[in-house]
Amino acid sequence: MLVFSVMINPKIQQRLRWSEEAKRVAFWVLNSPQRIACVLGKRKPPASTFHLTKERQEAILFRLRKDLQKVIGRLLRVREARSILYDEEMYRTFEEKGGQYVALVSLERDKGIVIPLAGNLKIRRMIYLVLKEKKAVISYVAPLKVPKRLEGEADGIEARLSEVFTDDHGKK
CATH class of the missing domain: 2.40.50 (OB fold (Dihydrolipoamide Acetyltransferase, E2P))
Structure with a gap:
């Protein structure tokens, strides 16, 4: 999880519209695997001591979720096995x-x-x-019967054509 926060930290610092308090909330969330899991699972992280409105915190968490999803890729979903x-x-x-x-x-x-x-x-x-x-x-998997290699004197194969064929020993 630390890898994700390292990849997203520069994006957070570049956000000009975010206040320093909003950036601290984002860094606080990214500092804990449990809080990252809450954000990705669309659950609220544990209560914080930050002084932001509920709507502003939800907007920050939404943006963090989108950034994490870009870094991680699509989240794994449980599918019915067929x-x-x-x-x-x-x-x-x-x-x-x-x-x-x-x-x-x-x-x-x-x-x-x-x-x-x-x-x-x-x-x-x-x-x-x-x-x-x-x-x-x-x-x-069915057992495969491999025929034994033919032994003995080589016999030619006649097909009444002018082409050269291979004999039963693989020679032309």
């Missing part, structure tokens, strides 16, 4: 009544989330749950 990553310990798959389901842990104790799956798949490792309107999409 996706979450689950590791192997946080879910299990099971079959019941001819369908496959995935049971996910939730934030509420002893209340899991059960989602029916459209296919019958072997889900392993981490899964990624994405909520889209009234649908849940689960992405997972």
Whole structure:
């Protein structure tokens, strides 16, 4: 928070319309992280001993909030999450009544989330749950089977064209 006050102090000192008392109020607010948090949260800082009208103090705090927002950038907002990553310990798959389901842990104790799956798949490792309107999409990493490299004598590939192709060993 001290960094913010260092960046804003020159702006406060350059304000010609502000009285020395108004500048002292601004410096007083910037001297405490709690008071800066109050200003950014649009709450009143703790009572001060400065002799300014309530309207004048609110105008100073408004200007300070705008200056802080320019320095900090947009304030972080809490957004509703639409996706979450689950590791192997946080879910299990099971079959019941001819369908496959995935049971996910939730934030509420002893209340899991059960989602029916459209296919019958072997889900392993981490899964990624994405909520889209009234649908849940689960992405997972499927094991990839890499074919073995061909061995033996090289055979040519004929395509009845005059172009040169690559053989099964990668040679032209």
